[in-house]
Amino acid sequence: MTRLTGILLYSMGISVLLSGCAEMNNTEQTPTSDEFLISVLEYNGEGYALPYGKETDQIAEEYREEIEAKTIKFFQENYQTEIVVHNVVGALNGATIFVESVGEPHFYTNAFVPVDEKEKKVMTDQISADNFQVKNAIKGGLYHMIFSDEFKKLDKHFESLVADDVTGKTLESLQNVGGHGFQTPYYFISITNKETALEPVYELYMQNPEESVKHLRATFEDELFDATNLFINIQLFMAEEKEKPNTALFDELTQELEGMDEIPKGSYSFVLNDHFIDKQSASGMGEHSIDMVGHIIKE
Known part of the structure; x- marks a missing residue:
């Protein structure tokens, strides 16, 4: 893995947990032990x-029902969005809450609840979320909504690949430890703070969550869209356990992507991993991974 990719994926969404839990395991810093590796097809x-x-994980589990109820209320009040809680994971001084939106715009994100280890208490009245992260998760879901035809073509392409040499993550893993905005088993969307074309779409949605896709699309500022501010981060895995990523296959998949027309606009990053995931960090990045960052720009 190149250092550039590690930095990009970290900053754009791989480890975008809240401050109390952002020190998650990083395979580039600490080599993954084989005992923690699991088949990507089995990882949930x-x-x-x-x-x-x-x-804190044990303490939070005792408050699970209350955490779920308060988190649902938090997203309804602050983001006019209905969510479901999939997982709660203990962290430093608190717990990370992994959630998924119900319906569209579809996205995964997370919130944080403080935990007092000494008092063995969870402060569910202090649930919070990184506003930039949640806002971009919603914007990614809105981008998928208003350009659904383009995304259908991209999705169909990846679904056809799964029958051959590569595969993606399981839906359960996205739900339980995803949290990266709009996400499928094959890719996720990440957006920089310089992106402005989606801002009016987001504002309209926040004013009226029931707004039609047609009206949302009409507010998208096409002339302001800069493909370098929106990343579609592709992460594929070798379908067979014994197979390792190879340059020939990576180049073939890259060329296919480069040649595709009418797929979503944006900068495409691409990582091809071996067959395994580190179950502690939910990362497939390892010594065998091959990557490409931002070389494919669709405008």
């Missing part, structure tokens, strides 16, 4: 862990 998020979260 079980075994995921954050530093210093063992004790």
Whole structure:
């Protein structure tokens, strides 16, 4: 893995957990032990862990129902969005709450609840979220909504690949330890703070969550869209356990992507991993991974 990719994926969404739990395991810093590796086809998020979260995880589990109810209320009041809670994972001084939106715009994100280890208490009245992260998750879901035809073509392409040499993550892993905005088993959308074309779409949605897709699309500022501010981050895995990523296959998949027309606009990054995921960090990045960042720009 190149250093550039590691930095980009970290900053754009791989490890975008809240401040109390952002020190999640990083395979580039700490080599993954084979005992923590699991088939990407079997991984559902079980075994995921954050530093210093063992004790808070147990405490948070005792408050699970209250955490779920308060988190649902938090997203309704602050983002006019109905969500479902999939997982709660202990972290330093608190717990990370992994959620998924109900309906459209579709996205995954997370919130944070403080935990007092000494008092063995969870402060559910202090649930919070990183506003930039949640806002961009919603914007990514809105981008998918208003350009659904383009995304259908992209999705169909990846679905056809799965029958051959590569595969993606399981839906359960996205739900339980995803949290990266709009996400499918094959890619996720990340947006920089310089992106402005989606801003009026987001504002209209926040004013009226029932607004039609047609009206949302009409507010998209096409002339302001800069493909370098919106990333479609592709992450594929080798379908067979014994197969390792190879340059020939990587180049072939890259060329296919480059040659595709009428797919969503944006900068495409591409990572091809081997067959395994580190179940503690939910990352497939490893010594065998091959990557390409931002070389494919669709405008």
